[in-house]
Amino acid sequence: MDGVRIIDAMKATSSTPRARALAAGLREVREAHGVGLRQLARILGFAPQVLSLWEKGLRLPSVADVALILGFFKVRGEKQKHFLELARTARDPDWVSTGSPEIPEPLSGLLECERAATSVTNWALGIIPGLLQTADYARALLSNSNLTVAQADARLAVRLGRQKILTRPEPIRLSVVLYEAAFREPVGDEDIMSDQYDHLLAMSRLPNVSLRILPSGQGYHPGLLGSFLLYDYEDLPPIAFLENYSGSVFLSEREHISAYRQLAKMVSGNALSEEASRELIAEVTRQPEA
Known part of the structure; x- marks a missing residue:
């Protein structure tokens, strides 16, 4: 037996x-x-x-x-x-899951994707990516998400815990293209945004982190349809992750991965260089109060 x-x-x-x-x-x-x-x-x-x-x-x-x-x-x-x-259903190639007020159902899948990944590619359209958020920025987002204090605290702890993959002994390689409108969108008060910009500058200088900003005002492109993450592995097939207000989607079929790789290449090709992106962030931090 x-x-x-x-x-x-x-x-x-x-x-x-x-x-x-x-x-x-x-x-x-x-x-x-x-x-x-x-x-x-x-x-x-x-x-x-x-x-x-x-x-x-x-x-x-x-x-x-x-x-x-x-x-x-x-x-x-x-x-x-x-x-x-x-x-x-473990052999099903894709996974669409409905969200809930509690910790989202596929969160264990997301954490596993990040834990085992060698590199992550992130196109961020609406907000600064979770892996690069300060605690106060994340808390300000969660406090405006129709969550109880306990639910928000639980999600905050998970979000901050995820960031350890960037500073562990063998960190992942993170490549982020951040839409300028999302970068400039105020979340919380001026102190929260000031600290968030300082944090972006610090994280962008890590040898395993690439942060580039895609200027807004360039007209329509497919990246405006939504954010996504691509996870790559040493010995496993890649996975794409998409999230919206009411649900999440994990994709692993080859044609889906290929499509998001092409989109990642497109937004990256139109983004500022890493140094120019840091200069833009530093410029915003120096702007006088209105």
Whole structure:
């Protein structure tokens, strides 16, 4: 029986967004209970290397195996339903999810995308990207998002936690093209914006961060249809992430990735250089109050 379980568990996965969300969720549940990977594998009769592949999103567990893990940790209710739905649909290439007042459902997928990525490409149309926001700027955004204080605090903690991928020992490479109108849009008071501009300047000088501004007033281009992020990996297929007010979309099919790469190349080709972008940010910080 154990041999059959190992064979089934070793079926390859395309590392879809849902598969990565499932992998991250299973790992988080185990770590939250203070149980080691080998310990759990021994208790449930899995090969440790198989459980490790599941938690990395490189192989897919069966729905029954996911149910067994959830049962061991007494995961019930909506969280159990969420994990089982991910397990049933893990091979689907794309993922459209409706938002909610709580932490959005696909957040574990987004965190896993960023945790494992080697590089992130971000076209930011409406606001300064979350990976480059100060705590006060992010809090000002969240306070105007119809959230309770508890919900806003929870999202703020997650957003600030995400930023560690830029300064960890082996940081990701982040390439941002920021629309000038978003860069200039006031969020909060003047002190918040002043600190945010200073933070952008500091982050733009990191060797793994490229920040360029696309001037507004150039007429229509496809980038005006919405922001997006592209995640690239050393050994896994790339993923595109799109977010709007009421939902999020993860895309992994080749034609979608190709389309967003072309769009990223287009907006990058029209953006200011890194040095000119820093000069523009510094100029704005020096502007006298009206």
